[in-house]
Amino acid sequence: DAKTTQPPSMDCAEGRAANLPCNHSTISGNEYVYWYRQIHSQGPQYIIHGLKNNETNEMASLIITEDRKSSTLILPHATLRDTAVYYCIVRVANFGNEKLTFGTGTRLTIIP
Amino acid sequence: GAVVSQHPSRVICKSGTSVKIECRSLDFQATTMFWYRQFPKQSLMLMATSNEGSKATYEQGVEKDKFLINHASLTLSTLTVTSAHPEDSSFYICSAAEGSVVYTFGSGTRLTVV
Numbered sequence: 001d002a003k004t005t006q007p008p009s010m011d012c013a014e015g016r017a018a019n020l021p022c023n024h025s026t027i028s029g030n031e032y033v034y035w036y037r038q039i040h041s042q043g044p045q046y047i048i049h050g051l052k053n054n055e056t057n058e059m060a061s062l063i064i065t066e067d068r069k070s071s072t073l074i075l076p077h078a079t080l081r082d083t084a085v086y087y088c089i090v091r092v093a094n095f096g097n098e099k100l101t102f103g104t105g106t107r108l109t110i111i112p
Numbered sequence: 113g114a115v116v117s118q119h120p121s122r123v124i125c126k127s128g129t130s131v132k133i134e135c136r137s138l139d140f141q142a143t144t145m146f147w148y149r150q151f152p153k154q155s156l157m158l159m160a161t162s163n164e165g166s167k168a169t170y171e172q173g174v175e176k177d178k179f180l181i182n183h184a185s186l187t188l189s190t191l192t193v194t195s196a197h198p199e200d201s202s203f204y205i206c207s208a209a210e211g212s213v214v215y216t217f218g219s220g221t222r223l224t225v226v
Contacts, residue, residue, distance in 0.1 A: 036217075043118070043205050043217035044156070087155075099146055100207070100215055102156040 004088045009107040012082075018075040020106050022088030025069040031092050033064060034100070035073045037084040037108075044087065044102075047073065083110045114140050114210040118218030125196055125225055133191045133221045135206030141186035142208035146215075147179075150203040162189040196225040 005023040012018040024033065032051050036044040048055055048062045050071075055062045061074040075082055087105040091098055115138040125131045135145055143164045148156040160181055161169040168181035178200075180192040189208075193200055201224050207217040 038156075041203070041220070041222070043116075043207070043220045046214050046216065049213070099158055099161055101158065102148075104155050 004090055004103050006086075006088055006103065006106045008104065009109070011109050011111055012075075012078045013111050014080060015077055018078040018082065018108060018110070020073040020075075020086050020088075020108060021070065022073070023070045024088070024090045027068050027090050028092075031090045033062065033068075033071050034089040034091065035060070035062065035086065036089065036100075036102075037082075037086045038105075039081075039084045047086075078108075078110045080110050080112065082108065084108060114138075114208075114214070114216040116206065116208050116216045116218045118206055118221055120221060121219060122222045123224070125223070127197055127225055128195055130192055130194045131196055131223060133193075133204055133206075133223075135189045135191070135208070135218055137187045137208045137210070137216075140208075140210040142189075142210070143186060145183060145189040145206055145208045147181065147189075147191050148205045148207070150205060150220075156205060159191075164189075193223065196223070198225045201225045 032049050034049040035047040038044045048060050050062045064071045085105040085107050087102050117136045117138050119134045145162040147159045149159050150156045158171050159174045162181045162183040164183045164186050170176045183189040203220050205220045207215045209215045
């Protein structure tokens with residue numbers, strides 16, 4: 001699976017949009033971009049995933065550049081509960097036996 | 113959505129004893145489950161892939177005789193830490209995929225070996 005690069009930490013004011021970047025310049029054509037987050041001492045929580053089109057769900061939006069070499073996760077109105085480590089993962093989505101490999105992620109802190 | 117239940121959430125054991133951690137997919141069947149370990153302030157490290165009805169696949173550097181994995185049914189995988197030592201103290205997390213796309217994680221087990 002392609003490697004990802006994320007900033008180690010970010011701050012965002014409560015109520016503002018949090019934009020978390022991820023670089024995946026070696027991504028292959030059949031690899032998806034996944035975002036998970038981990039709140040302290042809990043298991044990771046799925047946020048969103050996409051292949052090449054932008055995606056939106058009730059939690060966040062995912063913007064993937066046209067060349068697919070980078071993406072941005074957007075939390076539109078950050079709350080204190082969004083403080084967590086956010087992981088950007090690239091993997092092939094075919095069958096449920098493909099492992100997820102976690103990088104170091106971005107520690108997002110929401111400031112009151 | 114899919115739910116993965118992990119038990120116990122927290123366990124303290126004496127050095128030299130064994131500890132079993134259970135991972136259950138509550139509302140779906142999972143032919144494959146994954147076991148991760150996470151040390152403080154570090155990312156999740158995959159330990160092994162658990163396959164229903166067959167032997168687990170371990171990542172490089174993970175001792176298969178120390179971390180015994182059993183995946184006897186489509187909804188249950190267990191991880192047994194044998195002869196635990198203080199350096200095995202960690203946060204253990206399992207995950208499973210419903211279908212081929214989204215992986216759901218358990219809430220984790222905090223193991224402390226004293």
